[in-house]
Amino acid sequence: MPPIRTSGVSSLHEARLALGKRLRELRRTAGLSGRALAEALNWPPSKVSKLENGRQSPTDRDIRAWAKATGGDHEAEPLLAALHTLEVQNIEWQRQLRGGLRAHQNELAALDRATRLFRAFECTYVPGLLQTAEYARARFAQSVGVLKVRGDVDEAVQARLHRQEILYRRDKRFHFVLAEPALRYRLCAPEVMLGQLDRLISLSALPNVKFGIIGFRAAYAVAPAHGFWLLDEERVMVETYSAELNLAGPQEIELYRSVFDSMAAAASYGRQAREIIKRVIDDISAETLPDEQ
Structure with a gap:
């Protein structure tokens, strides 16, 4: 057959x-x-x-x-x-995570080591490789609550932070594109989000990291239906509520590469991207910090 x-x-x-x-x-x-x-x-x-x-x-x-x-x-x-x-x-999350959240992070670390070019688009949350410990803890806690899986959150946070060492490898290249809502959704405490936004500014200066933000005023050629990762030219990873999708067909890879290129073209980079992040920081600070007397 x-x-x-x-x-x-x-x-x-x-x-x-x-x-x-x-x-x-x-x-x-x-x-x-x-x-x-x-x-x-x-x-x-x-x-x-x-x-x-x-x-x-x-x-x-x-x-x-x-x-x-x-x-x-x-x-x-x-x-x-x-x-x-x-x-x-x-791969359904219930099966993927039955060994615990940390075990899944270790599996992703092995995939990280085999990948040279990482391209990620996210419209809902900050990608794992860019997360602070506090933001990652909030994300893992949400997963435990929704999926009812083993709650080894602290161990998973440490494993995720260990994975981030790959950002400093000169033989790896990263291109992240985030839609502005990912900077504003209240997925954690305001003070945690402020720390996360500050970290994004720092990481955007890494020489092997290209970091773009699609602001609210930007025009999309393709609707931001969901986030995804494109690993080299080998695999597309998409997370849904119930499962992790791994797509490897040539036509699928070409489609997602085209979508990523469209998102990247709509994004702002460098100083303009940092200005968007700082504007979000100012908005969150104004809403959460007491007025100065």
């Missing part, structure tokens, strides 16, 4: 449908109805329908049983490879 090909932002859904189509082809080639296959596998008939229509992901055991029942044992390994590719693309 040919490999599953995915493209565009709907690739995960398309991959599930493509895997289901492969399973349907095996069943039909074997001359079995959905009900007959379900009876042979001792499954409810609805399970066959859900798998074939991409509404449910099969397990490894499901794939092997399906291949054996349809006389397609030789197709088991290609099907399993397609399933595992799909699983890597869409």
Whole structure:
């Protein structure tokens, strides 16, 4: 069977449908109805329908049983490879974080070491590699509350700060683009946000870091639908509420590279970017600090 090909932002859904189509082809080639296959596998008939229509992901055991029942044992390994590719693309946070928040940071550190060019666009929060300890602690605490995962927040903060040492590696290059709302959303205490904004000003001066801000008055050629990371030309990482998406198709990478370039073109850099940050600092300070007598 040919490999599953995915493209565009709907690739995960398309991959599930493509895997289901492969399973349907095996069943039909074997001359079995959905009900007959379900009876042979001792499954409810609805399970066959859900798998074939991409509404449910099969397990490894499901794939092997399906291949054996349809006389397609030789197709088991290609099907399993397609399933595992799909699983890597869409890693649910509950599974990703079951070893703890720190363990996930260590996994990201390994990915950092293998990457030379980092491009990140964020419209909601400050990227992890730029976070202060206090801001990171607030972000991790929110993850624990929403996802109900192991709360090793202090350890995760230390692991994230250790990852940030990569910013000072001259063999690495970084291009960050933040939309102004990411500087203003109240995701932590005001005093924590003030410290975070001050750190952004400092990090923007690093020689291997290009740092841009898209101000409220800037015109977008592409709507800032969500944040993402583009690692070299190999992978796009997108975080949703439920999962981490890892996209690696050439068309997906080209799409996100084009979107990033559009965001970067709308951003202000250098002194203009720092002026936007300072303006946000002044606004937050005016709202939270007592008036001088």
